[in-house]
Amino acid sequence: MASPQTVSRNPWFFVPTLYFGEGLPYVLINTVSLILYKKMGVDNTDIAFWTSWLYLPWVIKMFWAPILDLTWTKRTWVLAAQGAIALNIGFIAYAVGKPDFFFLSLGAFMIGAFISATYDTATDGYYMLALAEKEQAFFTGLRSGFYRLAMIFGSGLLVYFAGGVETATGSIRASWMAVLGISSGIFIIFWLYHYAVLPYAPTDHPRSAADAIQKPTFKQVFSAYFRQEKVRVLVAFILFYRLGEAMLLKLVTPFLLDRRTDGGLGLATSEVGLVYGTVGIIALVLGGVLGGWLISQYGLRRCTWPLVITMHMPDLFFVYMAWAQPSLAMVYPLVALEQFGYGMGFTVFTVYLMYSAEGQYKTSHYAISTGIMAIGMMLPGFISGWVQQKIGYPLFFVIVCLLTIPGMLTIPLLPKREKT
Numbered sequence: 001m002a003s004p005q006t007v008s009r010n011p012w013f014f015v016p017t018l019y020f021g022e023g024l025p026y027v028l029i030n031t032v033s034l035i036l037y038k039k040m041g042v043d044n045t046d047i048a049f050w051t052s053w054l055y056l057p058w059v060i061k062m063f064w065a066p067i068l069d070l071t072w073t074k075r076t077w078v079l080a081a082q083g084a085i086a087l088n089i090g091f092i093a094y095a096v097g098k099p100d101f102f103f104l105s106l107g108a109f110m111i112g113a114f115i116s117a118t119y120d121t122a123t124d125g126y127y128m129l130a131l132a133e134k135e136q137a138f139f140t141g142l143r144s145g146f147y148r149l150a151m152i153f154g155s156g157l158l159v160y161f162a163g164g165v166e167t168a169t170g171s172i173r174a175s176w177m178a179v180l181g182i183s184s185g186i187f188i189i190f191w192l193y194h195y196a197v198l199p200y201a202p203t204d205h206p207r208s209a210a211d212a213i214q215k216p217t218f219k220q221v222f223s224a225y226f227r228q229e230k231v232r233v234l235v236a237f238i239l240f241y242r243l244g245e246a247m248l249l250k251l252v253t254p255f256l257l258d259r260r261t262d263g264g265l266g267l268a269t270s271e272v273g274l275v276y277g278t279v280g281i282i283a284l285v286l287g288g289v290l291g292g293w294l295i296s297q298y299g300l301r302r303c304t305w306p307l308v309i310t311m312h313m314p315d316l317f318f319v320y321m322a323w324a325q326p327s328l329a330m331v332y333p334l335v336a337l338e339q340f341g342y343g344m345g346f347t348v349f350t351v352y353l354m355y356s357a358e359g360q361y362k363t364s365h366y367a368i369s370t371g372i373m374a375i376g377m378m379l380p381g382f383i384s385g386w387v388q389q390k391i392g393y394p395l396f397f398v399i400v401c402l403l404t405i406p407g408m409l410t411i412p413l414l415p416k417r418e419k420t
Contacts, residue, residue, distance in 0.1 A: 021123075315338065
């Protein structure tokens, strides 16, 4: 077991597992839950409305983040959060087996979302304390890669496994209880492993009350954020750039799973795990890497519109799939291309978010921007299922395409902040 004298250790021992552990609960809560509820017979309106609330903890996590500084060490918070996640996912597995599973599991998912958001904050804080500056830069790509790997594992391999169990047993409940039970077991292993290997960083200690008094207040931080140049345009851009995606995201998996007679593509659970959770996520990652490389080579100003168009134009593929209901062989490349384009275009959004974090409150301002982003993803999701059920999939995806326009209209009005 680790001891107080273990103040350093090769980051390869813990960075990959910490960030895999950060990505897995997020994808279970915000992506896999949609597939679970669809397979359990919940209608699209309820799925979209109720699961949209699960974004809330990531919207407001900036308000309780200071508690992590004032109480335990970041190492303790990481371990506590991992243990709580293991128990939480285990309870959800239990809840899925109950007749009143929906609101019982939904409440547990919401609690899990608060724990997961706390874990994100604690892990990022621990990363900055346990690694030297050069190590932080070197492992940035690795931590992002393992976070994405967790998304592939969660929305791809676990969903594929659920489909296999469903086919073998004929029980949808048993398949999801098995998947969630495995996920809970993974976090028990993570807790045991990290308890043993996480070093005790010398600077990882609770901040004193005196230190807290000297820190800027929320009012000062927020006031500074909203005094930025063209801040109204910036906020509008953050809220509207992903408006189409916010509507689309809640209905992609129901569309893939719905029977063809109901307007969907009628894919099996395991096929969704491969199409959207594996091939789609891999394409998303590759698109993000390429988009970032293009911006680094040619600059944000020259790349903005090509990447924005590359992100939004492939939404038309869903219009085509809703009208034509093509075979699985055609669905694979269309979903992959849509996700690849989204990955490229999302880099523009990410860079603008980083540019919004300026001055002495960089970290806090970035947190505010990501909170506004989460609001922009949460609110449209409330009505997306209702809209789809009223007008059907083809017209719904047409509306998704039209909703990409407001965000694009804000781009020419944004302040010019490109770094040189």
